[in-house]
Amino acid sequence: KDGNPFNTTILPSPPAALPPFIAWAPSPLHGSPRGRPADGPSSSLVLPQWSKGRVFWTNKRVIVIAAAGIITLIVLGVVLLLVLRCFRGNKDSNKHGANAYNSSGKKLNQVQKSSSRPAYQTEKVDKATVTRPMDGYGLESGDTGISPNLQDEQLLDANTRPASSRHQKNHEINKGEVNGPGRSSRGRDSCSLDVTAFTIASLQQYTNSFAEENFIGEGMLGGVYRAELPDGKLLAIKKLDTRASRWKTDAEFLQLISTISKLRHPNIVELVGYCNEHGQRLLVYQYCRNGTLYDALHIDDEMHKKLSWNARVRVALGVARAIQYLHEACQPPIMHKNIKSVNILLDDKLAVRVSECGLAPLLSSGSTSEFSGSLFVSYGYAAPEIEFGSYTCQSDVYSLGVVMLELLTGRESFDRSRPLGEQFLVRWAIQQLHDIDALVRMVDITLNGVYPVKSLSRFADIISRCVQSEPGFRPPISEIVQDLLHMI
Template sequence: MGCVNYGVCVGFVVVVFTALTAPFCAGLTDPRDVAAINSLYVALDFPPLDKWLPLGGDPCGDSWQGVLCVFSNVTEIRLNGMNLGGTLVDSLGDFKSIIVLDLSNNHIGGSIPNNLPLTIRNFSLSGNQFTGSIPESLALLSQLLDLSLGNNHMTGGIPDAFQQLTGLINLDLSANNLSGQLPPSTVDLSSLNTLHLQNNTLSGLLDVLQDLHLTDLNIENNLFSGPIPTKLLAIPNFRKGGNPFNTTIIPSPSTALSPSIAWAPSPGYAPGNLADVPSISIAPKFRSSRKFWTTKGVIGISITGAAILFVLGACLFVCRYCRDRKVKKDSERNDVGAYKAPGENPNNSKSSLQPSLPVEKGSYTVEKVSIQPVSKEPIMKPQDGYGVDNRRTGINPKPQDEQLPPPPFPLPLVEKVTVKPLAPAEVTRSDHPSTSLNSGSTIPFTIATLQQCTNSFSEENFIGEGMLGSVYIAELPDGKLVAVKKVGITASRQQSDDEFLGLVSRISKLQHPNIVNLVGYCNEHRQHLLVYEYCGNGTLHDLLHVDEENHKKLSWNMRIRMALGAARALQYLHEGCQPPIVHRNFKSANILLDEKLAVHVSDCGLDLLLSGSTTEFSGRYANGYGAPELESGSYTCQSDVYSLGVVMLELLTGRKSYDRSRPRGEHSLVRWAIPQLHDIDALSKMVDPSLNGAYPVKSLSRFADIISRCVQWEPGFRPPMSEIVQDLLQMI
């Protein structure tokens, strides 16, 4: 019997399909991801995608088309150019651990939903038929690295939602119908490199872009007005045509015109055409005085001017003659004999106390400012700890086997220099074409500069000693504080200068809010130094185990947020970098804290230096952070997960990772804690006493469960970093 109503038939088929597939829904994939991808399939109008189902199924186990997974979670959906239609729905935000969602170059319409997955990093919807406005929920996507919404039909303004998107690198909003001014929070996009806004109707000024580190900016065919900030003109790839700018740059006072002369556009001048040169129109006041400019007047002015020039020239000659005589007499009187050695040629104009600083061609330029002796006063009293074992550990701050060779000039007197990075030039390793050093963002320093900034690497500027060398606090000429890491001889000998530049290039590309930024480097006289941003609140190790007063103020929520920041840094290294980067030295002493106690992980990208260290296992295993597999020389991303679990145990208990001052069975924090993590009574007793019970019992249990999974003996049983981040996010 035929169906009377088509809708009834469809409903009947769906019910039958559900009944048939229900017994087979159990699979490898997380049920929440299964439900989310089922809803996406229905919203896209059931496209002909291999193995996709509207109900149930196993996307990870059955390898659905365009779907990539890590263990049981969907992490990537790539369906670009698949001729998809339909719309998107709010269930898109139900994915638990998705990182990449690429639906570009299709025919999807409707508006972009507000409920978006918080774990997303690469989000591309460009080349579709989306309408409506950009959702303000973008403000919640703090892990976003690449956002592409270009070539759609979206309207309205750009929402002021960039405050938390400090890791965003690429943003494309081009070819829409967006209007209004750039939002104030654009200045918070500190990692942004590429910004495409062309072919919209955006207006206003560009001031919010001038302090960003952009390398590619396209604002063509908009309604931007006013002067272009000078800093934007230095962007290597800056396209700006088709905007009604008033002028190309903000005029400096030295080039400003007299008030009696006004700028007026030429007859053929069109707004936005920066090649047109405006003509000068004569002001009415000047026009009314034309009668003065007769032949007699011109002759009189010429004679007067010649007389004035003659008098001025005579005065200058007399002044110079007198000055030269005075200088000669003074020199003869003093005879500059204080710096002459017996028998030295008095005609030798070069003093032996003025060192000649070699300048490596092609790497940087050095502008000589003045010769000043290094101050004997310390810059400031540095705080203990900067990703290193500080002086309170009893380690000799300057071990003999780590001493670097002295520079080829005297230390007491150095020449003050100003370092200027060479603009678009790059230092490229010949054996690794993919590694290039952008000297525009990473500054090459000289030994002389770093000596002056660190008071000749004095004891007062010494912060601490780590596995790779000593660290000193330094103050740059602009007043900015940085930390200078002197890579020790043991690690330096393993790398040539070219390999060190490749390492610097690698580190400089690590851009994440929870990773310490590399400011510059020094590769001179066979010495390798790294210059990092300075975090003024020390390390997590100091906060937990040294600073008793502030330790007591560390609340439960603050501890969870610190664990989340550290986990996000490792997630970026493991899953956001290709190839993945293993930290290899993750510990609480390498977790730095800024003035807001936000986490910044140091020593990222230095695994190549650590991999050759013969003492790595003994040092890492002895301090309690080394995973069991390190004993056999195997170190992977899962080993970092183990170390993160140890750090979270420190946050939970307030204890050190390895403490010989405690009873024998409690030396190792992991071995002591593991048997108690699943016993709620024992767990309550092992919590840091300084919390005074101010924590939710349910949150405590969940945190202990995350730790337990991280410190599993077998690496394969430990969760990926994306899963840890998601679990910690649910606790905030």
Template sequence: MNLGGQLGSNLNFPSIIELDLSNNHIEGPIPFTLPPTLRSLSLSANQLNGSIPDALSLLTQLSNLDLSNNNLSGQLPSSTGSLSSLTTLHLQNNQLSGTLYVLQDLPLQDLNIENNLFSGPIPPKLLTIPNFSKNGNPFNTTIIPSPPAVAPAPVAIGSSPQESPWKVAHGPSALTAPVPASTRKSVIAKSVIWIAGAGLLVFIILGVFLLMLRCIKRRPEKKNANKLDVGVFVGPLNKPTRSDSDVEAANQEEKGKFEVPNRSTDFIPKVQEEQDIYVKVVSATSEGNNGRESINTGGGSKLSSLQPPPQHFLPTSPGEKVIINPAITTQVTKRQVMSNSIRVYTVALLQQYTNSFSQENCIGEGTLGPVYRAELPGGKLLAVRKLDATASMGQSHEQFLQLVSSISKIQHANIARLVGYCAEHSQRLLVYEYCSNGTLHDTLHGYDNHCIKLPWNARIQVALGAARALEYLHENFQPPIVHRNFRSANVLLNDNLEVCISDCGLGPLLSSGSTGQLSGRLLTAYGYSAPEFESGSYTQQSDVFSFGVVMLELLTGRKSYEKSLPRGEQFLVRWAVPQLHDIDALSKMVDPCLKGTYPMKSLSRFADIVSSCIQREPEFRPAMSEIVQDLLRIK
């Protein structure tokens, strides 16, 4: 039908069995959200590129797969071996590479891999397939020759076939042809040269090894002295009780679970300076105690049983000591573990946990893409944001990893924590901790079956939690972060109705290209944007304005924009501003759900904070730290 464009990632057909899109002009990658009910899939004769996604392994009923005549590249994913129903596989005329061992145990009856870049030997099991087409690949079908053998003496060359395995290994010609004397002398000479060379090489290696041992024995004192120079704590620590092998095994296990697979240190989440101190202490002091206890600062490693002494002293300059609070160091090490516990998920796993990103698991439609509830096998819940292609358009893989690294450093009790990510097959997903009570928007404006009754004091605590989160982003985090999309739909509530702000650190995506234009239009349309945003300016004070709008929602129970209301009341800010300083009008605009159960003085102070946040001029709005203090004084 001459169809063009891309397939996208929304092929959520619940019951489809056969899907044939062959002979079109479809571009882009193969989507990873394919219907798990498929038995026959044909995407041949298109312009698809990228690699074959791992998520194909979830198509357990698939018996016919045709991806021929495209521009696919890369190796066959190992998960292909789990397609236990696959009988027909056509991959011809692509640029696929690697070996074919992953296919050897499939019940294939028809396999066509012609004109690709497959290499290595062909598995013998594939040669028994009735219809097997393999021409046009650089297969290595030759037998690897045996290494040159060293003849111990010329008599072995002249001995009988039964007594000479060397002759048998070199084929029948060696058994029948006479060996000239000159050849025997040449072989002996070469053998002597090889033996002499090998002996000399062994001698050199032994010499270097002994020299290294000698150097190592001389350097421990200097090594420890250098470590103390960088400013480690001086003080005894308990001796490690685990053996070297136990420590190594534990580190390797944890590393395999959580390490971010990125070889460039520029994109690995880094630990802040105060977090590094405690790790250095344990390293240096444990070596001083002849122990080899190590603390793995990468992916979610568990700290050892070593405990800090009551006080630690940090040498800064001769004659000067700085006392470090042990409670702070304990908190630092916990934060350090959190900041690096970022797991890398595969698309196939996330698809499994979200039931193929089904609509019933969709818990939000954000500016950057939908959010899904994911349930792990143990019952733990996570929230998965699937970034739209437009949100990350123009952003390289390295830039995305840098973004993940930056978000992973954001650690605050009132900010939703990033626990993992996925960057596979042109798909980018962010995995966060799950908040069971949904968003503040749904709590205030949702249906009766979802609505949670928020008393006045609880609303003050919600405002305080959100203010503390923005204070941390604006004034405590380095470099400072502007949220750019603060609204009640991004204020999450956990089991205890504690606030967790979502979408923190995603400003680079919200400010770029068409996504930036869309997020700006949405902020304006929903009544959260500050006046200066119309001129393209967005700063920390713009976040303060949006925070003031959310406080108005808490105060009035109204949405920031409600089209069904009379024209003069549709935008909450425009309607509320004239009434905030009129005590009688203020009483009438309070959320009816509160039923008058609030102190009037507390309500008045709350309204004063709102008024200061939604000032038209940004310089007249307070900093978030001031707002936090004002909220703490409300009783």
């Protein structure tokens, strides 16, 4: 009873014997394990001992090699980082040594140079060769009488705050050896500028620490103070508002001083000196006792009576000549950008001195950029194109026309107290300039009719051409000068 009685199948003949390493492979058809026959007994075939050792050492070797590779990479990375760090350290130390050597050499050279040159040569600005006219001197006054309702916020606080809050610094007075006390020892570099460099301490002394009683007025660029030198000479100190001057570096400010100091014309204020210390920037001009054209026309009754018709024509001619010098004699041309009656000064003989020439870069920068906007237009002096950010030499011509209208009528360029249709002088007068009857009614009543009607008509014609709304229709300044000359 051998065999399985339930197995009725016919067994196939056994395959031919295979080599040992092939016989160990599993059958692809039945998936039987190595060494086990497909239908044979369940007993497994035991592998040789040397084959087990071969499989074991192969896996171990792979693990060891991988671990060794990782460790080697880590070691190489650490070594590379150490080498790079050492190299950078040596390089930085070499640079530090070289810089220290160079800086010490530079300091030594600076000490040697400073010991071999005068102590006052600290700031230098190139000076251009200019011809000084015999009567060319400058005058300055503050901007007074402007309606406070029209002033910008940067103008309002100057008249309300005490002088002690305007300037609190007290410094020891630094007396120079040239031209008496007032020049700073470092200020002798003004010889390159042809103006004096004052110290804050000396200006404090001359203005009694910028006391309220010496406060003249406030302009768009800052306050103006009266200063008296020990010899009794009077000066006008324009203390620039830091909100305007802070946009200029020291080099740019000195370049501006250089430009202004080169302006030489009988009808232009001449700069006497400047100060640039402790964050304060000031311009020093000669003082004018008769004040501004605005004062003479609208405030001072005595001066108003002195302004005869011929005197007014001469004032207009003086302003026109100053503008002509800026536009045609200066290279590149200089646009004033702030022609108005408060910037026109009168000396003892009622000769004109135009102030703030060359200061347009300060008016066009920083917080005073409102100059080219509604603030300036509200005063009534600005050409229409300024509202759109355009300013040319013809814009100065327009402002001159407004000043001439003030001379003709005795009215302010903008007067809020008048009826709405008469508040802006140009708008009110432009339609009446060619009507002789209306023109006579427009004339300042303080003239008492003492003027040639023909001269009045010519004056009005010049005004009409100056205040044209289109810049191209306005005459060149040289033509205006010639027309005014023919009236004298």
